[in-house]
Amino acid sequence: MAEWAHGRSRLPAYLALLRGQARSQASYRTSFVVDLVSNVGATVLDVLTVLVLFRVTRELGGFDRTEAMVMVGLSSAAFATADLAVGNVDGLRQYVRTGLFDAVLVRPLGALPQLLLMDLPLRKTSRAVFGIGVLVVALATAELSWTPARVALAVLTPLAGVVFFGAIFVATASLSFWWIDSGEVGAAFTYGGRDFTTYPMTVYSGWFRAVFAYGMGFGFVAYYPALALLGRADPLGLPQWVGWVAPAVALPVAAVAATVWRLGVRHYRSTGS
């Protein structure tokens, strides 16, 4: 209870960090606008890739364009939002390498929230807005038969996806506590994971699908919720309720990420001076 009250009183402090970041970015106004625009680019390309695929084929893994777009929308809304909020945890590598993480640890705030808020890439806001836009359009054009349950699912799934992708960002970034030159290993799971979830799981096969879709849980972020929203049976044979497990998958993944992070901070070695 005391801890809770303690935590609550930190809110103005976190807001101050956010304000500092916003002011810092505003001090480079032109480049901020350029960034804002150019940042949409990457996400637009992801969507275009899928649309282009459907110019050469009517079906992708057994799904037509509007159905596939629901998966694209769920995936990019969740990923772009997680990337905005947590994606810059990538920068941890620099903090660890240069020892700047020391300065984070001597402040009376959680290390992770500080790291996220101090460099919050506001320019990525445009991506998140675009990702959510894609989801809204995809849901509108898919002509779903809406029920209250499906409305709830359509809201809950991207949120769970944000937590899921956010956790992957944190867990992979934490590797740099042990292994500073962890390089692009993290990207394989973050950006790689996003690409993976963009397509129906039916396009993958064998151990690859088993490991990524089920073992690591990427299948539950967009594919299965999309099936539940569309009211389609799973060609791979899992029951419809699996579409609802995204939150149940995201939370343990987040718990694992938090543990890895905490162990990493304990393992932090700083630099020689």
Added chain:
Amino acid sequence: MTALPPDAPVIEARDLRKEFVVRVRAGRFRRTKRVVGAVDGIDLTVRRGEMIGYIGPNGAGKSTTLKMMTGVLSPSSGEVRVCGLPPVAQRVRLALRIGVVFGQRSQLWWDLPLRDSFDLLRHVYRVPAAEHAARLRRCRAELDLDGFLDIPVRQLSLGQRMRGELTAALLHGPEVLFLDEPTIGLDLVSRQAVRAFLAELGATGDTTLVLTTHDLADIERLCRRLVVIDHGRVVHDGSIEALHARYGSRRRVVADLEEPLAEPPVLPGAPLLRVEADGRRLVFACESATASEVVAGLARLVALRDIAIEEPDIEDVVARLYRAPAPTPAPTPAPAGDVAQGCSITSTAKVPGASAS
């Protein structure tokens, strides 16, 4: 809040150790692991209001100790408490009660004016507005900040930035201030400004100061107590005077003579160190004789043109200390009370001769 009794140690370290595993290249692809003890069993007790100079050669473990005390690094073994708190486990709580200036790491917002950084820090440390304003007013006056409060930190000179860092570390009224090389790279004027400010701060007796530095003038100006570490161990803990006594550094009397002497005079208790300027200048070391006895004795024997008395040079002593081999047997730490008594800033008379070796 854990309120400590007024005489309780502010910092207490018992057999504090930090080991790092380093991978050493042992061939083209092979690497072998080696465990390096950066801090190798440090005992330290610091009381409220003390000003401690923590010195040692590069790689001796100064920064590592400071990082363990501020909750940045977890100790490999041993125990450390600062303000009664274990630093790593209670990192956030401790952070509210200590201030940290790491010469190489900024606490300021790079792209924002100093003024904005100070304002943000008020929220980060949850300081009541009135207290914050009062402390800032004091720092502005004493550190002369007004000329550059509105300039983005990235455009400040190093000296200006360091004055900003000091202010940033003090705005929440810390009980302990840790300074890791606060004067490194500063010009003479800024260095003196920082020193004068710290001296003032220490004089009030409310803030405990722990300072690592390579600039021994910092220590002479600021610290009564000197802790020298080498190879991760405390090799000296006591006053500067005790250090001189222990390592036999002595005052010197430099005498300029009217006429060169063929036979240099012999003075009891003051061996002749050097003869310079073709016998016109003699340098004596005050061993058992006092400087005035040496001068009086000389005046009786020769015609003096000028006399200078040189204070022992701390750099010489410390350089000698650094060159000395690491103490082979485990150091015997002095009883905590003894050290604290002798080195407390309030007592000047008692000085433990050699508290650790």
